[in-house]
Amino acid sequence: MTAWTLTKTRLFEGVWEGVLTNEGVDAKVPEIVVTHLQEPVPNVDLRENKEEACWVLRVPIPVDRISDGLQTFVISDAGTEETLGSFALMSGDALSYDIRAEMTLLREELDMLKRAFRRHCLETM
Template sequence: MSGITLRASGIRSGHWEGEIEAQGDVPPSVEIWHMEQRLDGAEIAPSGEPGRWRARVPIPPEALNDGVQTFLVSDGASNARIGQFTIIAGVPLEEDIRAEIGLLRAELDILKKAFRRHCAEKPGQ
């Protein structure tokens, strides 16, 4: 275990931001990986509280594609994963979500009919 914890803040203006908690006064070494490539430009700055640091990394435009893109956050010293963030985008995703919602609605209708039928049955039948 690396002894580093991460609390993601979100994505703002094309940059992922998070807060890192680590032991000591030295900024932790944090790396962001996407598709087995390390992203450059990660900034680690003190947050004003002892043992807490603000992390910020630009998300390169070439990493943004249709579908689900997962970025791994790791401790640069131990290579242990301390977190991740995901970006979901594109038209294929919209179609997938619509199809899933359609299936969920159909299943819910089946369950409602079965429940109503069960409630309408007389006891002992």
């Protein structure tokens, strides 16, 4: 089992960023590989931050990997082949339908609460 811990910091301008820390004594340079559909993602950047005793991982998301549906990226330690983390992107018509359905449901519930509140105010006057 690896002593590496991966913590997401942000996803900004098409670049996923995270911090790798090592809880063990063995603090050699981690060998990180990021895959999407079992294909390696290019241009993964791993830099040591000596001030905070950690490694900063930056994964630029290739434009050709963005498409409808759920796209999952897996971050692994190449040396041990252990999965350290993952992130997913969701897009497309199915997602927008779900969001619209949720918004409609929320609006209906809000209208119901407004009616109940108005009825309560009239009854207590």
